[in-house]
Amino acid sequence: MQAARSRPNGGWEWISWLYMRVSAVLLVFLVLGHLYIMHIVNSTDTIDFAFVAQRLADPFWRVYDLLILLLALSHGLNGLRGIVNDYTRPGGGWRLFWNATLWTVGLVFTVLGALVLFSFDPTAFAGR
Ligand code: HEM
Structure with a gap:
C-alpha cells in the first residue's frame, strides 16, 4: 500500500518535510534530558519555587527550555x-483561515513563552 503522504521533491514543502524530521530527532534528546533531570534526578515532590528560580538563573537552562518551546511548538x-x-482546498478560504490561526497561535505562544523564560525575576516575588 502506498504511503498517504510521500516525500516532496523540492522547495518549501521539502524543507518543511526535513524540518519535521530534524526537529523530531532534536526533541527526543531534549525531552529525554528534561525527563531525566526533572523526574529521575529530581522529583515533582521536591520541585518547588526555589528549585525553578535557581534553575532559571542559569542561562544554559533558559536556552534549553527555549529550544524545547520553539521546536515543540x-x-x-x-x-x-x-x-x-x-x-482543505489550495487557495480556499478555510486553508487561509487555519494557516492564519496556526501562525497567530505560534507567534503568541513563542512571545509568551520566551517572555516567561527571559523576564522571570525571583526577587519580584520576595516578601509576598
Ligand atoms: C520526541 C518528540 C517527537 C517526535 C520524535 C516526533 C516525531 C514526528 C514525526 C517523525 C512526524 C512525521 C512528520 C511528517 O510526516 O512529515 C511527526 C508529525 C507530527 N507531530 Fe511530532 N514528534 C514529536 C513531538 C511532537 C510534539 C511535542 C507535537 C505537538 C506539540 C507533535 C505534533 C505532531 C503533528 C501534529 C504531526 C503531524 C501528524 C500528521 O501529519 O498526521 N509532535 N512527528
Missing part, C-alpha cells in the same frame, strides 16, 4: 499545517 504547528493541507 513549531513542529506541532507545522504538523497541523500538513493536516490542514490534507483537508
Whole structure:
C-alpha cells in the first residue's frame, strides 16, 4: 500500500518535510534530558519555587527550555499545517483561515513563552 503522504521533491514543502524530521530527532534528546533531570534526578515532590528560580538563573537552562518551546511548538504547528493541507482546498478560504490561526497561535505562544523564560525575576516575588 502506498504511503498517504510521500516525500516532496523540492522547495518549501521539502524543507518543511526535513524540518519535521530534524526537529523530531532534536526533541527526543531534549525531552529525554528534561525527563531525566526533572523526574529521575529530581522529583515533582521536591520541585518547588526555589528549585525553578535557581534553575532559571542559569542561562544554559533558559536556552534549553527555549529550544524545547520553539521546536515543540513549531513542529506541532507545522504538523497541523500538513493536516490542514490534507483537508482543505489550495487557495480556499478555510486553508487561509487555519494557516492564519496556526501562525497567530505560534507567534503568541513563542512571545509568551520566551517572555516567561527571559523576564522571570525571583526577587519580584520576595516578601509576598
Ligand atoms: C520526541 C518528540 C517527537 C517526535 C520524535 C516526533 C516525531 C514526528 C514525526 C517523525 C512526524 C512525521 C512528520 C511528517 O510526516 O512529515 C511527526 C508529525 C507530527 N507531530 Fe511530532 N514528534 C514529536 C513531538 C511532537 C510534539 C511535542 C507535537 C505537538 C506539540 C507533535 C505534533 C505532531 C503533528 C501534529 C504531526 C503531524 C501528524 C500528521 O501529519 O498526521 N509532535 N512527528
